[in-house]
Amino acid sequence: MHSIKDIYLIRHGETDYNRMGVVQGSGIDADLNALGQQQAQAFFQHYQDLPLDKIYTSALKRTHQSVNGFIEKGLPWEQHAGLNEISWGIREGRTPNNDDDQYYRNLVRTWREGQVDVPSEEGESPVDVLEKQKPVVELILSRPEERHILIAMHGRAMRVLLTHLFEKPLHDMDTFGHQNLCLYHLQYDYRTQKFNAIKANHTAHLHGLPDCM
Template sequence: MSVKKIYLIRHGQTDFNVRGIVQGSGVDSSLNETGRRQAARFHAAYAHLPFDKVYTSVLRRTHESVQGFLDRGLPHEAHPGLNEISWGVREGLRITPEEDAEYQGVLDQWAAGQTHARLLGGESPDEVAARQRPFIELLKSRPEEETVLVCMHGRAMRVLLCQLLNYPLQHMDSFEHRNLCLYRLHYSGSMFTVSSFLDVAHLQGE
């Protein structure tokens, strides 16, 4: 088969991002003005590519981040497997490692390899990985889709990259992200490789 090209992006900025409020899968926020500008710049930079399919999570901030492509009538599928991790009862709250010992404790557990850990009512990285696997198999099973655009969320993106590249989940923080960053991946039919990490050239001047 020909090499499948995957353009993997995180959604654009929301007001929750600016305020340091955890969104997760249970907060269906929209892009703010900066986020919409980021989406427009990404579209301007990559509108020339022949995307065969656009994949997003079911949350509106991913749809809005690729709206320019959807407005052109490109085929689109939304998958719950691409949703952000659930932070449970902490969603919608401002929590940071410096201010919240419980939150930091869970992050420390993940880094130590205890990727079954979760906040109350939330998901573990192991559970996120499990719900992503059907999407990964779908992606691999469609060789006719040679160039695809995938828009998702920061923590979930880290989990997905670990799975695609065979990294243990405890190393997910090795994959940095920011709003509307791009990872380019290739799938040869047997393995995934990354050709570009954390590309934000399209956001220059924002």
């Protein structure tokens, strides 16, 4: 059995919702915008020669579009709803306004204070998201023959996942930064059953593109 698994974990490229500062959770299945497509292409051009064995994405099309270049190469691909973004509840997708902005600030502060089981209104909590992710993580790690994999997912969900992989408290999830089409290069050692970060929130492949959120 191979002892090391390389995991290339990315956040999806920019959507118009990102551009406008609109919260989009699992209930918003938005397309990448023009810049998001450029980010996806730039990432593909930079990493197209990676010896990838499998692509994993969420069930939302913005992650599919972010790795489309690799999918078109004919690489094996699985999508899992367990990798979807958190559901932000009844407010997601709405035009930004002061009431909603304050609601989200208060909610995130509640999570940072340790109450990570508090859900958004008619949505999910970080604990809910982690419970959906755990079976997908177990599945991925049960396949040591897949030595190099690419995972495309979402900002908040990525923060939740990284706390789990690095055995950090869930309320520390905001210590993991991200932006559109950023890369976390992780290695999993089957002997120690530990993850190591090679790159974190890495965006050198986007050099020359406009700044993104």
